[in-house]
Amino acid sequence: MANARRGEVEATLDGQNFCLCLTLGALAELESAFGASDLVSLAERFDQRRLSSRDLLRIIACGLRGGGHAASDEEVGRMKVDGGLAEYARIAAALIAATFGEGEAANP
Numbered sequence: 001m002a003n004a005r006r007g008e009v010e011a012t013l014d015g016q017n018f019c020l021c022l023t024l025g026a027l028a029e030l031e032s033a034f035g036a037s038d039l040v041s042l043a044e045r046f047d048q049r050r051l052s053s054r055d056l057l058r059i060i061a062c063g064l065r066g067g068g069h070a071a072s073d074e075e076v077g078r079m080k081v082d083g084g085l086a087e088y089a090r091i092a093a094a095l096i097a098a099t100f101g102e103g104e105a106a107n108p
Contacts, residue, residue, distance in 0.1 A: 007098040008067065011060070011091045013079040020063030020091070022099040029062050046096045051089075059092040 001019070002008035008021045022030070027039065034055070036042040051059075061076040081087040 004098060007095075009063065009091065009094045009098050011063075011081070011094075013060075013064075013076075013081055018064060018069055019067045020060065020095055021066040022059075022063055022095050023066035026062035026066035027099070029065075030058065033058050033062075043100050046100065051092065053085075053088075056088045056092045059095055060088065063091075063095045 002010040006021065008019050011018050011020055027042065030036070031038070031042050034042060034045055036045060057073055057077050061071060061073045064071045064076060081091070083090070
């Protein structure tokens with residue numbers, strides 16, 4: 001079960017429940033992937049709400065790895081969710097909100 005106080009989010013991918021978390025290591029991975037120089041730059045990028053499908057995939061994959069699940073970006077790209085694209089976006093937004101604060105991203 002996800003612990004919101006630790007920035008954890010629950011998600012069902014391929015019919016399996018997972019606990020996702022953007023740990024410090026996961027955030028460092030996202031900084032590198034998005035070319036962000038620091039956490040403020042990364043948060044500003046997320047605040048723009050202009051994320052590609054590749055961005056959603058990376059955020060979810062980093063959240064899975066941060067939650068202790070060994071899943072590559074390619075494996076996550078093949079996972080299915082009920083609700084399609086809207087659910088992928090909801091999972092990513094919930095991770096961002098749990099990590100950077102409640103803000104508007106908490107209610108995508």
